[in-house]
Amino acid sequence: MEAIKVQSVTPNDMPWKIRYDASRCTLCGSCVSACSFGAISPKIERRRMVFSEGEFPEPKQRFSAVPVIRQVQSVTHYCRGCGICEKVCPNDAIGPDRNMDTRHPILTRCLGGESIKRGGRKNLESTARTLDKIRVGRISQMTDPSLDAQRHTFDLLAPFGRILPAQKLPISVDPQGKLQSDTKMPPVQWIYPVVIGDMSIGALSWRMWEAVAMAVAYLNEQCGMPVRMCSGEGGVPSRLLRSRYLKYMILQIASGHFGWNRIVKAMPDMVEDPAGVLIKIGQGAKPGDGGLLQAGKVADHIQAIRGVPKADLLSPPNHQGLYSIEESVQKMFLSFNAAFKFRVPVAIKVAASATSVSVFNNLVRDPYNIVGGFFLDGIDGGTGAAHEVSLDHTGHPIVSKLRDCYMAAVAQGRQGQIPLWAAGGLGKTGDLAADAFKMMALGANGVFTGKLILQMAGCVGNDMGRCNACNTGKCPVGITTQEPQLVHRLDVDRVAQNIVNYYLAMDTELKKLMAPIGNSSLPVGRSDALVATDRGVAEKLQIQYVC
Amino acid sequence: MCRIGAIKSLNYTHPSQALLLMQSQQKGHDNSGFAMIMHDLGGIFESYKHLPTLSMACTDEGLKLAEDILHAAGFQRVMQWVPETNPQPGLDIIAMPNYVFETFDYPKAYKRSADQKEKEELLLDIRLQLRAALEKDEQGFVYSFWPDVVTLKEIGDPRDIGTYFNLWEADDRFTAKVITAQCRQNTNYDIVRYAAHPFFLQGYTALANGENTFYLKNVEFQSKLHRGYIGFESDSQCFLYSLHYVHRELNWPLSYFKHVITPLPFQDIERHSDREQLLAIRQSLAHLEINGPNTIIGVLPDNSMFTCCDAKKLRPVVIGRSEDTVVISSEVCGINEILPDRNWETDIYPNEREVVAISNDLEVQRWKQ
Known part of the structure; x- marks a missing residue:
């Protein structure tokens, strides 16, 4: 008898176990070829059958070799639970089951001596979300009537750019009694209050990024919704930089400065200004950590667009030479404002933190009036790749921090x-309109969203450990991979259509929330419209407690 | 809903006209109070137009407190008028012991060298000081301290308030060319004397019929804008402060007030000749926007008057006029009462994007936003 090898990796050590029914399997091979993680493979099993054919027991045995599908026993090629095998199986013969007894977090660290990396969002869920304990509770009735969401006109626009206090506006009264502008004012773009958050080409497949860009162009040009998309730190295709669609893009610069060589070179040929520049200092999903694009995803076109060799691309946690908030204001903001001749608003994105209010206060007192937005990203934000320990255990929830800043x-x-923009797990339940509305009532001018956009495209990941493999370059639905055969699983037109449709639905839903409180403008700071069913939440956010 | 009204006349007018104007609109208010502010005073105040008059309701203790403060600041009383009251049994009024209308001369230092602006800041400081001093134990309510302006506010049935102060009988001692008045419908807040419109600040008077769903935003923003923006006992006080801020502090023409409180939709701003300025206003003063049904009547320091309503015209207002008088009222029945012989075909029902401005020679202008 074989000795027991207790240290061997078996499916029961893995987070997902493959459920396989050999009797229904036609051995078509679809599941094996579709599994991007190599977590299943064909195997020939030796089977023994004992049988007796006569009236009296005359045991005989027959050996046969049977082809089957089995789960790979490896900590690197393990099942992520994405369920693609189930999707492609014609006979429902295979699929993943969550394994409550997984030893994977321990095994992986023990065997590799490396920190676990993954994509997705924080996976530690202990309590209900704060936003779900808040309701829109101040309803206009009687003398202060509700509006009609279908018939009234609503101004669903949010500022992106530095706004001067009225007494500092460079305007004076001309002899005809009209106000006239004396000098230029800081640029401000009024945009749709839900920005598509910064996801780079590299983190996303080129087809996914293209689909988002297509959706944004369609929303602007066909639906009249001035939705903006942030490029992420990974460059922008040259053709887009030179096209009129650049005006819908917020260009991001982060500590790696990836892609900026191309952007700077394209400047003389730009026919439109970009919508804005977003300086990324931190990210809610992995605060205090820089971007991470693992070598597996650095394909030829990514090397070209970023101007890098095939290697792990790590953005440093800090902008080089960034020693203080003041320095960031002075150097980065001035240089990016100057780069586009002070026509393009420049904003900053930071991870929510216990120190966010200090950072915000420093920026809001900026004497140059060049900080055009404070993008605050909470712990529930998503990422293409991060160390799991950062994802799960570092960061600060967005709701109270946004409120603190306001x-x-x-x-x-x-x-x-300085307009406040909030993100980090908004729309996690699928209902972004409600989350966005509540955040605005708490003081946000607008929100930004990333992970939800991927889910609109067909991302199968969730916050209970399903898939979360964006870092591997093996995305089974072609969203966060650069492998051509995987990328082609993504139907670009369909993704763009889904995003457009979601935005149209969300637009209706935002109006359905504004109408009952009697507002035709966004209710920024209208915390009186909210009530909380939890005393702690009510007290912290300074809203009414109800039960 | 509250009911509001205003009379602007070439002749000095007695407050009985304001009572008449409001009385016929009784179904629209709840008889919980009456308040009025008179500008451009006649009668006994006519010869003191350049000197500030204190309007206050207080206890004996409050009166002493106030007079001590004024004395310490160097103000000298030059005239005092105590209205004769008529405290019949059964009147629905919660009266204060004293109603004080006293006119003062400025302190010597100010008489010699202070310019108009300095005097105006002094008057505000003193009123705020008086208000703070009398606030404790409700020793008194200080409504206005300003040249050529008196204020009366009381809790109770407007008809009985008129009887108590003998305001139903017209005389030529207590008159003004501009009278604004409101009868209360008290829904949201405790009955507080300070919560009654009209509200007054440094020559500006505002009163409103409406709701302000952006009240919290307004309050949070205004609290930091000016030392005089206090109280906020009513959501409509915000309109006065916005008017004061736009017209006095920013020194913008009155026509821009409407762009602050009910900004044009972005698509209309894009088409407007003032596009750049209107966008800047909408951005910088987003927290002064009113989003809710409202009609506002305002009086400026030069005694000119205006009215405007919310962006959806959810609250009505009508303007009627004769040769020598213009009347603004929530309901036309009020105007019918005091200008029965006017040509009602010239009545104006302002549109949602309009300001109707009435100059001192009663020229009526309609400004499209």
Whole structure:
């Protein structure tokens, strides 16, 4: 008898176990070829059958070799639970089952001596979301009537750019009694209050990125919704940089400066200004950590667009030479404002943190009036790749931090001067309109979203450990991979259509929330419209407690 | 809903006209109070137009507190008028012990060298000081301290308030060319004297019939804008402060007030000749927007008057006029009462994007936003 090898990896050690029914399997091979993780493979099993054919027992045995599908026993090629095998199986013969007894987090660290990396969002769910404990509870009735969401006109626009206090506006009264502008004002773009968050080409497949860009162009040009998309730190295709569609793009610069060589070279040929520049300092999913694109995803076109060799691409945690907030204001903001001749708003994105209010206060007092937005990203934000320990255990929830920043502005009478944009798990339940609305009532001018856009495209990952393999380059649905055969699984037109349709639905839903509180403009800071069913939430956010 | 009204006349007018104007609109308010502010005073105040008059309701203790403060600041009383009251049994009024209308001369230092602006800041500081001093134990309510302006606010049935102060009988002692008045419909807040419109600040008067769903945004923003923006006992006080801020502090023409409180939709701003300025206003003063049904009547320091309503015209207002008088009222029945012989075909029902401005020679202008 064989000795027991207790250290061997078996399916029961893995987060997902393959459920396989050999009797229904036609051995077509679809599942094996479709599994991008190599987590299943064909195997020939030796079977023994004992049988007796006569009236009296005369045991005989027959050996046969049977082809079957089996789960690969490896900590690298393990099943992520994406369920693609189930999708392609004609006979429902195979599929993943969640394994409650997994030893994977321990095994992986023990065997590799390396930190676990993955994509997705924070997977530690202990309590209900804060936003789900808040309702829109102040309904206009009687003398203060609700509006009609179908018939009234609504202004669903949010500012992106530095807003001057009224007493500092460079305007004066001309002899005809009209206000006239004396000098230029900082540029401000009024855009749809839900920005598509920064996901780079590299993190996303080129087809996914293209689909998002297509959806944005369609929303602007066919639906009249000025939705903006942030490029992420990974460059922008040259043709887009030179096209009129650039005006819908917010260009991102992060500590790796990836792609900026091309952007700078394209500047003389630009026919439109970009919608804005977003300086990424931090990210909610992995605060204090820089971007991470593993070598497996650095395909030829990624090397070209970023101007890098095939290697792990790590953005440093800090911008080089960035020693203080003041320096970031002075150097980065000035240079990016100057780069586009002060026509393009420049904003900053930071991870929510216990220190966010200090950072915000420093920026809001910026004497140059060049900080055009404060993008605050909470712990529930998604990422293409991060160390799991960062994803699950570092960061700060967005809701109270956004509120803290808004109230800090209120305390100084500076609300609205640097528009606040919030993100980090918004739309996690699929209902972004409600989350966005509540965040705005708490003080956000707008929100941004990334992970939800991937889910619109068909991402099968979730916050309970399903898939979360964006870092591997093996995305089974072609969203976060650069492998041509996987990328081609993605139907670009369909993805663009899904995103457009979601935005149209969300637009209706936002109006359905504005109408009952009697508002035709976005209710930024209208915390009186909210009630909380939890005392702690009510107290922290300074809204009414109800039960 | 509250009911609001205003009379602007070439002749000095007695407050009984304001009571009449409001009385016929009784179904629209709840008889919980009456308040009025008179500008451009006649009668006993006519010869003191350049000196500030204090309007206050207070206890004996409050009166002493206030007079001590004014004395310490160097103000000298030059005239005092105590309205004769008529405290019949059964009147629905929660009266204060004293109603004080006293006119003062400025402190010597100010008389000698202060310019108009300095005097105006002093008057505000003193009123705020008086208000703070009398706030404790409700010793008194200080409504206005300004030249050529008196204020009366009381809790109770407007008809009985008129009887109590003998306001139903017209005389030529207590008159003004501009009278604004409101009868209350008290829904949202405790009955507080300060919560009654009209509200007054440094020559500006505003009163409103409406709701302000952006009240919290307005309050949070205005609290930091000016030391005089206090109280907020009513959501409509915000309109006065916005008017004061836009017209006095920013020194913008009145026509831009409407662009602040009910900004044009972005698509209309894009087509507007003032595009750049209107966008800047909408951006910088987003927290002064009113989003809700409202009609506002305002009086400026030069005694000119205007009215405008919300962006959806959810609250009505009508303007009627004769040769020598213009009347603004929530309901036309009020105007019918005091201008029965006017040509009603010239009545104006302002549109949602309009300001109707009435100059001192009663020229009526309609400004499209």
